[in-house]
Amino acid sequence: xxxxxxxxxxxxxxxxxxxxxxxxxxxxxxxxxxxxxxxxxxxxxxxxxxxxxxxxxxxxxxxxxxxxxxxxxxxxxxxxxxxxxxxxxxxxxxxxxxxxxxxxxxxxxxxxxxxxxxxxxxxxxxxxxxxxxxxxxxxxxxxxxxxxxxxxxxxxxxxxxxxxxxxxxxxxxxxxxxxxxxxxxxxxxxxxxxxxxxxxxxxxxxxxxxxxxxxxxxxxxxxxxxxxxxxxxxxxxxxxxxxxxxxxxxxxxxxxxxxxxxxxxxxxxxxxxxxxxxxxxxxxxxxxxxxxxxxxxxxxxxxxxxxxxxxxxxxxxxxxxxxxxxxxxxxxxxxxxxxxxxxxxxxxxxxxxxxxxxxxxxxxxxxxxxxxxxxxxxxxxxxxxxxxxxxxxxxxxxxxxxxxxxxxxxxxxxxxxxxxxxxxxxxxxxxxxxxxxxxxxxxxxxxxxxxxxxxxxxxxxxxxxxxxxxxxxxxxxxxxxxxxxxxxxxxxxxxxxxxxxxxxxxxxxx
RNA sequence: GACCGGGUAGCUCAGCUGGUAGAGCAUCGGCCUUUUAAGCCGCGGGUCCUGGGUUCGAAUCCCAGCCCGGUCACCA
Numbered sequence: 134x135x136x137x138x139x140x141x142x143x144x145x146x147x148x149x150x151x152x153x154x155x156x157x158x159x160x161x162x163x164x165x166x167x168x169x170x171x172x173x174x175x176x177x178x179x180x181x182x183x184x185x186x187x188x189x190x191x192x193x194x195x196x197x198x199x200x201x202x203x204x205x206x207x208x209x210x211x212x213x214x215x216x217x218x219x220x221x222x223x224x225x226x227x228x229x230x231x232x233x234x235x236x237x238x239x240x241x242x243x244x245x246x247x248x249x250x251x252x253x254x255x256x257x258x259x260x261x262x263x264x265x266x267x268x269x270x271x272x273x274x275x276x277x278x279x280x281x282x283x284x285x286x287x288x289x290x291x292x293x294x295x296x297x298x299x300x301x302x303x304x305x306x307x308x309x310x311x312x313x314x315x316x317x318x319x320x321x322x323x324x325x326x327x328x329x330x331x332x333x334x335x336x337x338x339x340x341x342x343x344x345x346x347x348x349x350x351x352x353x354x355x356x357x358x359x360x361x362x363x364x365x366x367x368x369x370x371x372x373x374x375x376x377x378x379x380x381x382x383x384x385x386x387x388x389x390x391x392x393x394x395x396x397x398x399x400x401x402x403x404x405x406x407x408x409x410x411x412x413x414x415x416x417x418x419x420x421x422x423x424x425x426x427x428x429x430x431x432x433x434x435x436x437x438x439x440x441x442x443x444x445x446x447x448x449x450x451x452x453x454x455x456x457x458x459x460x461x462x463x464x465x466x467x468x469x470x471x472x473x474x475x476x477x478x479x480x481x482x483x484x485x486x487x488x489x490x491x492x493x494x495x496x497x498x499x500x501x502x503x504x505x506x507x508x509x510x511x512x513x514x515x516x517x518x519x520x521x522x523x524x525x526x527x528x529x530x531x532x533x534x535x536x537x538x539x540x541x542x543x544x545x546x547x548x549x550x551x552x553x554x555x556x557x558x559x560x561x562x563x564x565x566x567x568x569x570x571x572x573x574x575x576x577x578x579x580x581x582x583x584x585x586x587x588x589x590x591x592x593x594x595x596x597x598x599x600x601x602x603x604x605x606x607x608x609x610x611x612x613x614x615x616x617x618x619x620x621x622x623x624x625x626x627x628x629x630x631x632x633x634x635x636x637x638x639x640x641x642x643x
Numbered sequence: 644g645a646c647c648g649g650g651u652a653g654c655u656c657a658g659c660u661g662g663u664a665g666a667g668c669a670u671c672g673g674c675c676u677u678u679u680a681a682g683c684c685g686c687g688g689g690u691c692c693u694g695g696g697u698u699c700g701a702a703u704c705c706c707a708g709c710c711c712g713g714u715c716a717c718c719a
Contacts, residue, residue: 143688147653147670216682217675236676253669267677293654293668295680302650302711314654358718377719403718404644413719561719617719630712641710 166286177231201262254287346381355379358401374400394418423612482548523556572604
């Protein structure tokens with residue numbers, strides 16, 4: 134083209150170049166640069182798989198006997214090399230890449246000129262037999278009238294073909310670019326989909342009924358987090374985005390459902406880091422007549438089933454570690470404390486043995502001890518000294534009851550709560566309880582919790598009287614379980630940040 | 644919210660003991676029927692995140708702010 138504008142590559146100019154080609158496509162070639170429905174397309178992976186080496190060899194021997202399979206494919210242009218009268222381009226779809234070769238002799242003139250004018254990032258359609266090039270690359274040898282089409286013109290310059298999009302901020306903000314620039318992204322989310330499906334399948338096989346309970350709640354209950362607030366106009370009432378489905382799922386046990394689960398979003402108005410996003414997906418399950426140990430077995434099955442069916446192995450890498458999902462250690466909270474601190478302690482209600490050494494240790498670690506209860510200091514030291522060692526799957530059991538006021542206590546050891554937390558790769562993956570179903574104890578705990586609230590907490594937390602009424606109607610003894618699905622996906626896909634397993638993580642507006 | 648690190652061309656990055664900016668790829672132009680990170684040759688391309696300050700002079704030093712990442716706090 135004879136163009137008077139000075140060559141330049143500012144963003145403006147790059148876009149102008151593309152708009153010029155858009156115009157040219159419409160005016161000179163009289164085509165719609167944004168295409169339409171196209172039938173008969175095969176994926177690039179399937180196309181590659183249908184390459185027939187024998188037919189290709191026979192064709193190269195004698196071009197008159199062409200039995201090469203013909204495919205019609207579409208993809209986004211990742212590389213574009215114009216070699217005079219021969220054009221190569223590498224295109225990409227959700228599953229992989231494939232090379233398209235356009236020989237001037239094999240196609241009509243408009244097809245060739247359009248192929249020549251294509252920009253990186255455009256989506257194209259090509260049709261022709263599968264053959265190889267001199268270097269052995271399987272390629273679609275575009276052949277025939279209209280065998281090369283522009284399906285969608287891209288007006289935005291793509292990231293570099295070699296380094297792709299590296300900037301974490303841009304990757305999360307422009308996920309649609311990240312996805313095609315970094316093929317691993319689609320693969321991760323394909324796996325996420327498989328993981329969630331596998332969890333559902335297992336839960337169904339185990340006899341659990343999937344349910345959906347309110348995300349908009351008049352009171353935010355079931356966990357200790359701060360909620361997001363919102364408002365219903367017609368009813369003119371404040372509402373909260375749920376922080377947990379727990380209190381509703383338990384109502385279902387009261388009503389007579391025996392095994393229920395929900396996989397859905399929770400919203401917690403807390404900080405953001407590598408393992409926390411304000412909205413996250415949780416599996417929560419309740420099993421009537423079960424307990425801590427029945428849901429522990431279930432948890433183990435979930436992890437093993439997912440690892441085996443989605444990743445094909447129960448030994449999977451995570452960062453520098455190799456995680457073995459074949460074996461889950463079960464160990465008591467206080468035993469782990471002793472293991473990593475070298476001395477034994479007991480909880481307050483059991484006499485607080487080792488308290489002096491505990492306080493000395495806490496101070497040595499730089500932890501605040503003034504005015505704190507023995508069990509709180511114990512937990513601070515525990516988190517500081519134990520968690521970093523919990524790499525292989527570990528069920529921590531027998532938590533101090535004082536730290537879990539809403540959990541049933543062990544009948545024979547009342548100062549110990551019937552709770553477990555599952556740690557893998559130093560992350561908390563699951564949390565479970567033998568659920569408290571004594572309405573009077575639950576009510577007393579609730580009221581005590583509410584009495585200790587500060588002003589801010591009092592705005593969104595209140596005693597859920599209807600839930601207490603449900604417990605009075607009678608909830609069977611039960612085991613309850615929560616598994617963080619995003620973290621599960623992180624582990625299975627070897628992702629170091631929760632943002633890598635959430636399609637659109639929360640970002641501040643630019 | 645606190646602390647640390649980062650923000651330079653469309654992309655990936657140099658430059659940061661102050662002298663007003665570089666590379667590779669992409670783009671643009673030319674040549675070319677076998678390239679594959681990159682065929683060959685050539686030309687360009689920048690509010691150096693924003694706003695102040697110091698200085699003869701600031702991408703560079705100082706202050707404030709914005710956005711991102713990491714640690715911590717909160718929490719799962």
